[in-house]
Amino acid sequence: MEMPRPNPEILARKQAVLSRLLQVLPADAVIHDPAETRAYECDALTAYRCPPMLAVLPSNTQEVSDVLRICHEEGVPVVPRGSGTSLAGGALPTADCVILGIARMNEVLETDYDNRFIRVQTGRTNLSVTGAVEEEDFFYAPDPSSQLACAIAGNIAMNSGGAHCLKYGVTTNNLLGIKMVMMDGSVVEIGGAHLDAGGLDLLGVICGSEGQLGVVTEATLRILRKPEGARPVLMGFDDNEVAGQCVSDIIKSGILPVAIEFMDTLCIRACENFAHAGYPDCHALLIVEVEGSEAEINDQLSKIIEIAKRHNPVELRESQSAEESAKIWLGRKSAFGAMGQMNDYMCLDGTIPVSSLPEVLRRIGELSEEYGLPVGNVFHAGDGNMHPLILFDANKPGDLEKCEAFGADILKLCVDVGGCLTGEHGVGIEKRDLMSHQYAPADLEAQMAVKDVFDPKWLLNPAKVFPLDASESRRDVPVAAK
Amino acid sequence: MKPETEAELAEIVAGLTEPVRIVGGGTRGVGGPEATLETSGLSGITLYEPGALTLVAQAGTPVAEIEAALEAEGQQLAFEPMDHRGLLGTSGTPSIGGVVAANISGPRRIQAGACRDFLLGVRYVDGMGQVIKNGGRVMKNVTGYDLVKLMAGSWGALGVLTEVSLKVLPKPEAVATLAVQVADAEEAVQALSTALKSPFEVSGAAFDPQDGRALLRVEGFSDSVAYRAEQLKTTLSGFGEITEVSEPTELWRGLRDVRPFHGQEGDVWRISVKPTDAPDIVTRLETDQTLLDWGGGLIWARVPEGTDLRARLGGFNGHATLVRGDAETADALGRFQPESGEVQALTQGLRQRFDPRGVFNPGLMG
Numbered sequence: 057m058e059m060p061r062p063n064p065e066i067l068a069r070k071q072a073v074l075s076r077l078l079q080v081l082p083a084d085a086v087i088h089d090p091a092e093t094r095a096y097e098c099d100a101l102t103a104y105r106c107p108p109m110l111a112v113l114p115s116n117t118q119e120v121s122d123v124l125r126i127c128h129e130e131g132v133p134v135v136p137r138g139s140g141t142s143l144a145g146g147a148l149p150t151a152d153c154v155i156l157g158i159a160r161m162n163e164v165l166e167t168d169y170d171n172r173f174i175r176v177q178t179g180r181t182n183l184s185v186t187g188a189v190e191e192e193d194f195f196y197a198p199d200p201s202s203q204l205a206c207a208i209a210g211n212i213a214m215n216s217g218g219a220h221c222l223k224y225g226v227t228t229n230n231l232l233g234i235k236m237v238m239m240d241g242s243v244v245e246i247g248g249a250h251l252d253a254g255g256l257d258l259l260g261v262i263c264g265s266e267g268q269l270g271v272v273t274e275a276t277l278r279i280l281r282k283p284e285g286a287r288p289v290l291m292g293f294d295d296n297e298v299a300g301q302c303v304s305d306i307i308k309s310g311i312l313p314v315a316i317e318f319m320d321t322l323c324i325r326a327c328e329n330f331a332h333a334g335y336p337d338c339h340a341l342l343i344v345e346v347e348g349s350e351a352e353i354n355d356q357l358s359k360i361i362e363i364a365k366r367h368n369p370v371e372l373r374e375s376q377s378a379e380e381s382a383k384i385w386l387g388r389k390s391a392f393g394a395m396g397q398m399n400d401y402m403c404l405d406g407t408i409p410v411s412s413l414p415e416v417l418r419r420i421g422e423l424s425e426e427y428g429l430p431v432g433n434v435f436h437a438g439d440g441n442m443h444p445l446i447l448f449d450a451n452k453p454g455d456l457e458k459c460e461a462f463g464a465d466i467l468k469l470c471v472d473v474g475g476c477l478t479g480e481h482g483v484g485i486e487k488r489d490l491m492s493h494q495y496a497p498a499d500l501e502a503q504m505a506v507k508d509v510f511d512p513k514w515l516l517n518p519a520k521v522f523p524l525d526a527s528e529s530r531r532d533v534p535v536a537a538k
Numbered sequence: 539m540k541p542e543t544e545a546e547l548a549e550i551v552a553g554l555t556e557p558v559r560i561v562g563g564g565t566r567g568v569g570g571p572e573a574t575l576e577t578s579g580l581s582g583i584t585l586y587e588p589g590a591l592t593l594v595a596q597a598g599t600p601v602a603e604i605e606a607a608l609e610a611e612g613q614q615l616a617f618e619p620m621d622h623r624g625l626l627g628t629s630g631t632p633s634i635g636g637v638v639a640a641n642i643s644g645p646r647r648i649q650a651g652a653c654r655d656f657l658l659g660v661r662y663v664d665g666m667g668q669v670i671k672n673g674g675r676v677m678k679n680v681t682g683y684d685l686v687k688l689m690a691g692s693w694g695a696l697g698v699l700t701e702v703s704l705k706v707l708p709k710p711e712a713v714a715t716l717a718v719q720v721a722d723a724e725e726a727v728q729a730l731s732t733a734l735k736s737p738f739e740v741s742g743a744a745f746d747p748q749d750g751r752a753l754l755r756v757e758g759f760s761d762s763v764a765y766r767a768e769q770l771k772t773t774l775s776g777f778g779e780i781t782e783v784s785e786p787t788e789l790w791r792g793l794r795d796v797r798p799f800h801g802q803e804g805d806v807w808r809i810s811v812k813p814t815d816a817p818d819i820v821t822r823l824e825t826d827q828t829l830l831d832w833g834g835g836l837i838w839a840r841v842p843e844g845t846d847l848r849a850r851l852g853g854f855n856g857h858a859t860l861v862r863g864d865a866e867t868a869d870a871l872g873r874f875q876p877e878s879g880e881v882q883a884l885t886q887g888l889r890q891r892f893d894p895r896g897v898f899n900p901g902l903m904g
Contacts, residue, residue: 172734244884257654257692265683307708407677479678479680502668
């Protein structure tokens with residue numbers, strides 16, 4: 057993956073930029089020693105690394121504003137960073153950038169149950185937002201697998217989803233308002249505790265803009281009352297196509313499960329070895345979870361089981377206890393870890409129309425043979441968000457490149473059947489160069505025009521999302537002219 | 539001008555020499571230039587996959603045609619778009635493009651989300667006459683910037699929609715509605731909040747001060763609806779008398795379309811606030827007629843013609859939109875809530891980039 061060459065003009069002024077930053081931040085919030093900046097050299101896409109020129113850890117919106125104003129004046133690119141859990145390289149630095157880490161800003165500012173929202177600083181982790189309202193039986197719905205570590209700032213930047221978004225939506229559907237610092241240091245407030253922000257839906261375009269439009273420091277999030285209960289049913293099939301048909305039939309029946317998860321043989325075996333969840337050994341496994349009171353759960357599950365039976369499942373097991381439910385989910389949630397024990401892996405995130413599922417799985421199988429790399433499939437079947445995990449050996453020369461080419465083929469396949477490159481992880485650097493496969497030049501130009509308005513000098517996370525050649529004329533302007 | 543295809547529409551836009559008003563079904567009372575650009579020629583459902591919960595339609599497709607197609611499969615547009623004809627006294631055929639362009643959402647917005655939350659993809663023609671696509675027809679998509687959201691509720695200020703792709707949902711098997719007798723708006727919002735804080739999945743929470751009833755809707759499978767309605771009665775036992783409404787579907791259609799205001803004189807405003815701020819706002823409005831939806835978060839207010847409602851409210855957190863009022867009032871007060879300097883600069887910057895010649899709905903959105 058190519059990254060723009062660092063600008064020597066900026067590198068030469070490191071000391072000047074550093075001393076200006078030290079005027080507005082405490083010394084322990086500015087990291088400049090190369091031994092220490094190394095801690096920020098990558099996110100969860102660990103195949104790519106590059107230590108930043110500097111890293112800063114502001115404690116409040118004013119400090120964020122001061123940092124951005126200085127970098128704006130100095131023409132220094134800024135890469136915002138939440139918790140660094142991006143799988144797409146969203147927080148990957150360039151050697152001439154300042155990393156702006158939001159981790160120190162993790163306060164809860166306001167909780168309001170009557171109006172069903174919470175206002176937080178965005179360095180707060182996803183799970184600890186729910187943690188702050190759990191006592192009152194409330195929760196924050198988007199639940200990415202990294203929820204223990206990932207920050208709300210990153211969730212907003214990537215418009216993160218999770219296993220339960222079939223019912224509750226993704227970040228953008230649960231975000232009511234923000235305070236955001238623009239690249240020039242000015243602070244804007246958009247939306248609030250009311251449901252619809254007025255005017256153009258700026259909140260909608262900022263959410264998912266991968267930290268390229270501004271640095272969100274505070275967020276007002278919708279919180280929901282926890283359902284009375286939830287329970288999964290496990291079903292195994294001997295054929296992917298049949299499992300896909302079962303998913304479609306469940307959805308058509310009028311039931312809206314809170315989650316429908318799918319795993320194929322390789323993942324089933326890996327997860328079973330790892331978590332001992334009692335998964336059957338079969339071609340396709342579905343975990344379908346429903347919510348409500350005990351009676352409502354029984355009612356929905358009996359309808360779902362009736363549908364599943366029409367598809368000749370090899371296994372059909374309703375969870376009998378909270379313990380068993382937890383075990384079933386532990387297996388699924390440890391899928392990435394379990395695959396990681398087998399080898400290095402690359403995780404993809406393409407989304408497809410649910411009806412194309414059998415065709416796409418068959419084609420992925422064929423590609424796997426062509427490339428000679430095994431692939432496991434685990435994904436959110438209800439909304440077509442796939443997570444193929446390609447196994448490779450990072451120590452074997454050429455394997456990473458082969459894996460990347462395989463991944464690109466899978467993502468192109470997703471686009472070709474009417475889907476998209478990424479459902480919830482974001483484009484980052486990983487899928488940047490594939491954007492032209494999904495979007496025509498005019499479509500990309502329309503998106504880049506939005507960045508032109510928010511960040512005319514293209515200093516915020518500039519080397520992400522758009523193919524480098526498409527954004528070059530905007531990025532590659534001499535510092536003095538910026 | 540009434541093009542029959544997207545390509546023809548793009549050609550017309552590229553050749554525009556003066557501003558136009560974009561018209562879908564012409565039912566939502568958008569003012570503007572005399573010259574019109576109509577989308578009703580771009581009509582028809584292009585794809586409907588009930589098992590994938592997705593529907594794609596050309597922008598000029600009548601909402602009624604889409605609702606009929608969904609009905610046949612036991613599905614619906616869950617955001618419950620309002621029909622403005624009764625309130626505005628307009629005629630014509632509401633189009634799906636108009637619904638999306640105005641981000642029209644009804645009572646179920648509190649539970650299911652707004653129109654923008656169900657919009658998966660768009661095709662539109664920008665101010666230069668270029669056809670642009672964004673999003674797609676899958677439910678999770680973070681590929682590039684979300685211009686889909688930006689187009690929803692942009693009232694044609696950034697482009698002319700030609701095709702929209704929507705997420706649809708199963709239509710509930712059963713509906714029940716409880717009416718709780720309350721003393722005033724304050725007690726009403728308390729009752730609505732209490733219900734919305736419960737785990738019983740309330741999908742409608744409104745209050746009509748005319749009859750003093752706080753209204754709560756639950757939907758789903760029959761047994762579940764019966765159970766949740768009973769549970770809600772217990773939860774709300776501290777409030778006034780609770781009765782079950784006999785024709786809930788018709789009741790909510792009336793609330794959705796603000797039926798109590800139909801045929802009444804005056805301007806109509808729509809105010810979006812934090813629900814618990816609503817009682818105070820209602821008092822400050824000093825008006826004869828209001829209707830509360832979204833648990834109090836949406837206030838409909840009818841005031842004498844030409845009233846500067848925002849001045850009456852003073853500073854408040856939220857926004858007020860003039861939905862019905864003559865051109866003079868709209869020009870003097872602005873149909874939409876004035877924005878802060880920074881936000882206004884962003885809005886104008888986006889308009890400038892999407893429609894540099896300023897040919898779409900000038901004056902409508904900042």
